[in-house]
Amino acid sequence: MIAELGQYALILALALALVQMVVPAWGAAKDDAVLMGVAAPVALAVLGFVTFAFGALVAVYVTSDFSVVNVVENSHSQMPLVYKITSTWGNHEGSMMLWVFVLAVFAGMVALFGSNLPDRLKANALAVQGAIASAFLGFILLTSNPFLRMIPAPAEGRDLNPVLQDPGLAIHPPLLYLGYVGLSIAFSFAMAALIEGRIDAAWARWVRPWTLAAWLFLTLGIAMGSYWAYYELGWGGWWFWDPVENASLMPWLAATALLHSAVVMEKRDALKIWTILLAILAFSLSLIGTFLVRSGVLTSVHAFASDPTRGVFILGILTLFIGGGLLMFALRAGELRQGGLFAPVSREGALVFNNLFLTAATASVFVGTLYPLALEALTDAKITVGPPFFNLTFGGLMLPLVFAMPFGPLLAWKRGDLLGVAQRLTLAAGFAVIAGVVTAAAEGGPVLAAVAIGLAVFIMAGALTDIVERAGIGRVSAPVAWARLRGLPRSTFGTAVAHFGVGVCLIGIVSETTWSLERIASVKLGDTITIGTRDLTFARIENRAGANFTARTAIFEIRSGGLSQGTVEASRRMFAARQMATTESGIRTFGFSQLYLSMGEEETNGAVSVRVTWKPLVTLIWLGAVVMALGGGLSLADRRLRVGAPKPARRRAAAPVAAE
Numbered sequence: 001m002i003a004e005l006g007q008y009a010l011i012l013a014l015a016l017a018l019v020q021m022v023v024p025a026w027g028a029a030k031d032d033a034v035l036m037g038v039a040a041p042v043a044l045a046v047l048g049f050v051t052f053a054f055g056a057l058v059a060v061y062v063t064s065d066f067s068v069v070n071v072v073e074n075s076h077s078q079m080p081l082v083y084k085i086t087s088t089w090g091n092h093e094g095s096m097m098l099w100v101f102v103l104a105v106f107a108g109m110v111a112l113f114g115s116n117l118p119d120r121l122k123a124n125a126l127a128v129q130g131a132i133a134s135a136f137l138g139f140i141l142l143t144s145n146p147f148l149r150m151i152p153a154p155a156e157g158r159d160l161n162p163v164l165q166d167p168g169l170a171i172h173p174p175l176l177y178l179g180y181v182g183l184s185i186a187f188s189f190a191m192a193a194l195i196e197g198r199i200d201a202a203w204a205r206w207v208r209p210w211t212l213a214a215w216l217f218l219t220l221g222i223a224m225g226s227y228w229a230y231y232e233l234g235w236g237g238w239w240f241w242d243p244v245e246n247a248s249l250m251p252w253l254a255a256t257a258l259l260h261s262a263v264v265m266e267k268r269d270a271l272k273i274w275t276i277l278l279a280i281l282a283f284s285l286s287l288i289g290t291f292l293v294r295s296g297v298l299t300s301v302h303a304f305a306s307d308p309t310r311g312v313f314i315l316g317i318l319t320l321f322i323g324g325g326l327l328m329f330a331l332r333a334g335e336l337r338q339g340g341l342f343a344p345v346s347r348e349g350a351l352v353f354n355n356l357f358l359t360a361a362t363a364s365v366f367v368g369t370l371y372p373l374a375l376e377a378l379t380d381a382k383i384t385v386g387p388p389f390f391n392l393t394f395g396g397l398m399l400p401l402v403f404a405m406p407f408g409p410l411l412a413w414k415r416g417d418l419l420g421v422a423q424r425l426t427l428a429a430g431f432a433v434i435a436g437v438v439t440a441a442a443e444g445g446p447v448l449a450a451v452a453i454g455l456a457v458f459i460m461a462g463a464l465t466d467i468v469e470r471a472g473i474g475r476v477s478a479p480v481a482w483a484r485l486r487g488l489p490r491s492t493f494g495t496a497v498a499h500f501g502v503g504v505c506l507i508g509i510v511s512e513t514t515w516s517l518e519r520i521a522s523v524k525l526g527d528t529i530t531i532g533t534r535d536l537t538f539a540r541i542e543n544r545a546g547a548n549f550t551a552r553t554a555i556f557e558i559r560s561g562g563l564s565q566g567t568v569e570a571s572r573r574m575f576a577a578r579q580m581a582t583t584e585s586g587i588r589t590f591g592f593s594q595l596y597l598s599m600g601e602e603e604t605n606g607a608v609s610v611r612v613t614w615k616p617l618v619t620l621i622w623l624g625a626v627v628m629a630l631g632g633g634l635s636l637a638d639r640r641l642r643v644g645a646p647k648p649a650r651r652r653a654a655a656p657v658a659a660e
Contacts, residue, residue, distance in 0.1 A: 003068050003147040006056025010147075013049035013104075014137040016042055020107075020130030024123035028196070036123035040111035043126050046133060047108035054101045057146050058088050067153035070094065070146045076159040076577050078548040086169045087160045092294060092310075093146035098173065099290070100136050102181040106210070107133065110185060117206060124192030125185075132184055135317045143310050159548065159577035168228030172221060176248060179218020180286045183251055185210040186258060187283035190276050191325060194332045199272050204265035207279065209636060211262065215255045216632035222248050223625035234583030234598045236613050238512070238621055241390045246369040247289030250362050254282035257358040260351045267413060268340035268348055273333055274355055280325040285362070287318050292369075343415040350408035350416075357401040364393040402506065403455060405499055406462020410469065424469055428461035449514040453507060460503035463496040491638040498631025505624025508592075511617035518614075522607045532614045534560045534595065539567070541608070549573045551584070554599050554608055558588065565590075570599035570610070592617045 020042040027035025060068045061084045064077045074091045075084055089098040107129040114122050140146070189207040193199045225248070230238045239245065258278040264271045291314045342348040368385045376382050406428060410421040436454030440447065468474070470492060471485040519531045528537045536556040544551045553571035557564065570586035586597035593616045600609035 002056050002059050002063075003065065003149065006053045006060075007141075007145065007147040009049045009053040009056065010137060010141055013046050013053065013100075014134060014141060016046045016049065017130045017133040017137055020046060021127050021134055022130075023127075024130075025127035025195075028120045028123040028127070031120070033119060036119050039123045039126035039130075040114075043104075043107045043111040043129065046130070047104040050101050050104040050133075050137075054088075054097050057094060057097055058085060060147075061085065061088050064157065066155070066157055067149050067151070068146075069148045069150045072150055072154055072157045074160050075157040076548055077156060079160065079165070080547050082167070082170060083160060083165050086164070089173050090160050090164045090169055093140070093144045095173065096136065096140050096144050096294075097146055098177055099181055100133060100140065102174075102177045103129070103133055103136065103184055106182055106185050110210075118198075120196050121189070121192050121198070121203070121206070124195050125188040128188035128191045129184065132188075132321065135320065139310075139313050139317065143313050156577070159575060162549070162573065162575040162578060162580050162582045163232065165575075166228065166232050168224060168232065172224040172228050174221075175217050175224055176221030179214050179216075179221050179255075180248070180251065180289065182210065182214025182217060183255060183283040183286050185214070186255075186279040187321075187325065190279035191328060194276065194328045197332065197335065199276060199336060201266050201269045204262045204275060208259065208262045208266065211255060211258055211279075211282075212632055212636050215252070215259060216629050216636065218248070218252050218255065219625055219629045219632065222252060223622050223629075226625075227622050231585050231587055232582075234585050236585070236596050236598060236611070236615070238618070241368075241387050243369045243373075244289070244293055246365050247285075247292050250365050250369075251282050251285040251289065253358050253362040253365070254278055254285055257355045257362075258282050260354050260358075264348050264351050268342060270340045270342065270348060271352070271355075272336045274352075276333075276336070277329060278355070278359075280322075280329055281362075284318075284322040284325065285366075287314075287322060291315060291318055340414070342413070345411070345418045346416045347408060347411040347413050350404065350411050353404060354401060354408065357397055361394055361397040361401075364397060365390065368393070399455075402459055402502065405459050405502065406465065409466040409495055409499075410462075425458075425462055425465060428458055428465050431461045432458035443515055445514050449510050452510045456503040456506035456510065458503075459506065460500050463499040463503070466499075467493070467496050489638050491635040494631045494633070494635030494638065496631070497634055498628045501624045501627030501629075501631060503624070504620050504627055508617050508620030508622075508624060512615050512621065515616050516613060519612045520609070521612075522603065522609045524605075524607045529556075529610070529612055531595075531612050534558055534565070534614070536568070536595075536597070536612060538608070544571070546573070548577065549575045552599075552602065554586075554610070556586070556597060556610075558595065568595060568597050570597045572599055572601075589619065592619045592623070594618050 020039060023042070024036050024039035027033070027038065057070075060071050061075055062081065064071065064075060064084070066072050066075075070091065070093050071087075074094070075087045079087070088094045107126060110117075110122070110126060110129070114125075117125075186207055189203070189210070193203050222245075225245070226238045229240070230236065258275065261271050261275040261278055265275045291311065294310055294314055340348075368389050372383050372385050406425055407418070407421050410424055411418070432454040435457040436450045439453045440450035443450075467485070467488070470488055471481045473481045473485075476484075517532050519529055521527075521529050523529060523538045525538055525540065528535050530536075536558055539555045539557045542553045542555065544553050551571045551573040553569055555567050555569050557567050559565060566588065568586040568588040571584045573582045573584060574580075575582070583598060583600075586599075588595045588597075593614070596613040596615055598611045598613075600611070602608050
């Protein structure tokens with residue numbers, strides 16, 4: 001009964017989404033306040049029914065209702081409760097339910113907290129959200145219904161893919177979807193502004209908090225996915241340039257450019273074309289990622305489906321929204337007034353520089369990801385575009401961008417003094433030179449690695465310099481500096497913290513890729529492997545059992561300089577329901593560095609093949625991403641980003657006074 005109620009709720013949600021798409025847009029076109037007022041309550045009703053349907057899907061998983069096909073194919077009665085819940089979105093149908101649920105949540109938030117928005121803009125934006133919801137609810141009901149019954153019901157399910165039976169699955173997809181799907185709000189605002197023909201600084205102020213929230217979640221989602229792949233897949237890598245990984249990176253890059261562009265539009269009423277186009281492209285890239293995962297064109301640990309019918313349906317949705325968005329942009333772009341003028345050397349100029357390189361970097365990832373797929377579809381020729389291409393093109397484009405990062409916040413609006421900013425960054429540059437020299441002397445390795453460490457320190461010191469300069473530390477008395485520091489907007493601290501996080505992440509990337517050590521060996525009980533300054537002795541091997549798997553676990557004792565540093569364990573698990581084995585890596589953290597152990601097959605003579613890797617400062621990669629997200633959170637908490645415009649009541653009250 002729960003499954004039928006869930007399906008009925010989806011049907012009602014689709015009907016209401018169609019109302020949300022048509023009625024408010026019609027009201028905006030006719031300037032009918034009553035019809036425009038329908039948008040918010042209908043969006044909340046859609047959210048209510050989608051929430052009920054999603055809850056129903058969770059319920060049939062938790063209760064192991066094997067009369068539902070989706071539960072049979074992706075669950076097992078012996079799975080721990082947390083994995084029964086995460087199984088809900090660990091498959092194509094359930095992930096699409098999560099996709100639509102997040103979409104409805106964002107639309108509902110606009111309905112609840114968008115009281116400052118002009119009526120027409122709000123109505124049109126929610127109408128576009130309704131159109132997106134209608135398309136994907138139709139997709140679910142017609143091709144991916146998660147509530148289909150199986151008669152007769154089997155006694156047991158086939159289990160969830162063992163690779164996905166991990167706590168990371170409880171965190172990574174929801175965060176990623178909050179970012180992916182959250183960008184739909186920026187798209188809807190852009191389309192609403194183009195429909196109305198009103199694009200100004202106030203619009204940028206309204207759209208920036210929603211984009212910032214989506215960017216924050218997308219940052220955390222990508223970082224969590226990277227760490228999950230690192231410890232779960234047993235390869236020891238944190239980024240593989242997998243097409244689906246790239247599909248999450250591209251909208252993140254576009255959203256980053258959009259945030260910077262919206263700042264210029266808000267402050268100077270400029271870069272309107274840039275901002276609108278980036279809002280369309282950011283969500284378009286999210287839709288492309290949805291297509292890649294579900295079309296069957298990719299074979300990946302991330303891919304959910306391989307049904308061409310579903311792929312064609314999603315391709316139609318892509319054509320409708322991406323094509324429609326770009327067509328509307330093309331028709332309206334000529335009407336956009338350019339706004340304030342600025343010199344090339346200015347904060348606006350720095351942000352344009354940022355956008356150019358971020359857009360070019362996005363294009364390089366886009367070409368490298370989709371060109372092999374397009375070539376195979378057209379000619380049946382198969383080529384591989386791997387890390388060398390991406391490292392060279394993407395890295396080459398990001399290098400000047402990160403070097404220029406400390407300069408932007410210190411430049412004045414409209415016309416800046418580049419020499420003066422360089423002088424203020426002298427101390428930061430000094431720290432960078434010292435860091436590079438010390439790194440080269442202590443670690444050796446490629447000169448470029450030491451330069452990159454120096455660049456990372458320059459970014460971090462530059463971010464602190466911005467705060468120091470704004471507070472006047474060293475130029476005014478301590479009480480005055482403290483008062484200035486307390487008076488700085490949270491968005492200023494947010495920008496500095498986010499930029500600081502980029503430097504932290506860069507140190508982790510350079511250190512892990514340059515100075516990692518690896519040993520691969522076949523060991524028997526009592527054998528010792530030496531890696532760097534540490535000795536790992538194979539102490540014992542044990543049989544263990546989980547709720548739905550058995551495991552062989554190898555335990556190694558770690559010693560350094562004769563002193564014990566604990567143990568590290570790695571195992572291979574066998575899941576009986578799917579007859580599938582997984583590798584569970586052993587990780588021991590020392591400061592910001594990690595010792596990584598991966599266990600291979602056992603040999604007939606009792607030996608075990610293992611791979612041991614020393615990864616210096618590797619945790620800074622994910623710590624840097626968390627710091628970046630923290631910066632986004634600080635900016636989002638700034639009161640100025642929560643105030644789009646005076647409330648309508650206040651505007652009406654102020655009108656007679658202005659007339660007098």
